[in-house]
Amino acid sequence: MSIDLSLVLGGLLVGFVVGLTGMGGGALMTPMLIFFFRVDPLMAVSSDVVASLFMKPAGAYVHLRRRTVNLKLVLWLCVGSVPAAFSGVILLRVLPFGESLNEILKIILGVALLLASAGLVVRAVLGMLQRNTALGEGAAKPTRPDVVVKPVPTVLLGAVAGLLVGMTSVGAGSIIIVVLLLMYPGLKASQLVGTDLVQAVPLVAAASLGHLLYGDFSLGLTVSLLIGAIPGAFFGARVSSRAPGGIIRRVLAILLLASGLKLTGVPTEWVFGVTIAALILGPLLWVLIRNRYTAIKHEQRRARAKPSGNVPPPCPDAQHHSPPEGTR
DSSP states (O other), X not given: OOOOHHHHHHHHHHHXXXXXXXXXXXXXXXXXXXXXXXXXXXXXXXXXXXXHHHHHHHHHHHHHHTTOOOXXXXXXXXXXXXXXXXXXXXXXXXXXXXXXXXXXXXXXXXXXXXXXXXXXXXXXXXXXHHTTOXXXXXXXXXXXXXXXXXXXXXXXXXXXXXXXXXHHOOOOHHHHHHHHHHHOTTOOHHHHHHHHHHHHHHHHHHHHHHHHHHSOOOHHHHHHHHHHHHHHHHHHHHHTTTSOHHHHHHHHHHHHHHHHHHHTTOOHHHHHHHHHHHHHHHHHHHHHHXXXXXXXXXXXXXXXXXXXXXXXXXXXXXXXXXXXXXOO
16 A cells, blocks of 8 residues: 555645545545546545545544434434435446446536535525524524424435435435524524534445445545545635635636536536636625625514604703793
């Protein structure tokens, strides 16, 4: 087994971004391996999934200790995600793709990246609407103390996420969080992140087992990635409280958009044009939405603060008036 220094540096960069933003590494690591290191798509997915198995438990442990995990949600998510993640790996082998497996896998991965990019945008908009903040960051604002778990929709969500992880290694973290925001608006921000992290551990474990048995796992590739990714994630988490995470997430959304389009076979010229348009128009549209939302909230506050027309406003110098006759 040999250690590739360039892979170590790539893992360090991805790990740092993951620790900084909380974004799943699969959406970054697998495209990096395919585009920059020319790794076979199936080997990239297999090695990335196994590497993720060693990166997830640390964050999950922290949230478990702080009791910011909804264990009922984790249970029902895992009922769907664990068998689906293992089955996703088997599907890659048993479906009659033949020699076109790599091309089919690139298309599936590209679609997953496009969904993850859209998930980041929707998550920001939902954050703005539900937290009553124009920044659009963070998770849902708590609206009720208890969360009533919906088993069937939650199991289906876990199954979709598990299948996505098993076939593409893309963690679907943004997708899960967006759907959980819609299904359970009463979840606190810390519970949302903690639940997603904890349910990801058995999910990734099932996908890792599948890739070890039926995938194209490379020990040297995985170890090289982990040597860089683990300290990178640690240092990224250390500086995350002071870093402009919202800006980084928007840049990542554009990066995932470009990678997804390229993997799905869109011509390079179109990918370049869409990326430039997103870089220019995306921030402008966001500023317009944010300013409009801020103006609406300002008008609502003014309307609530405006006194009723039936009650005259108090005289500011009433205390200086003389009392009426007969009361002296």
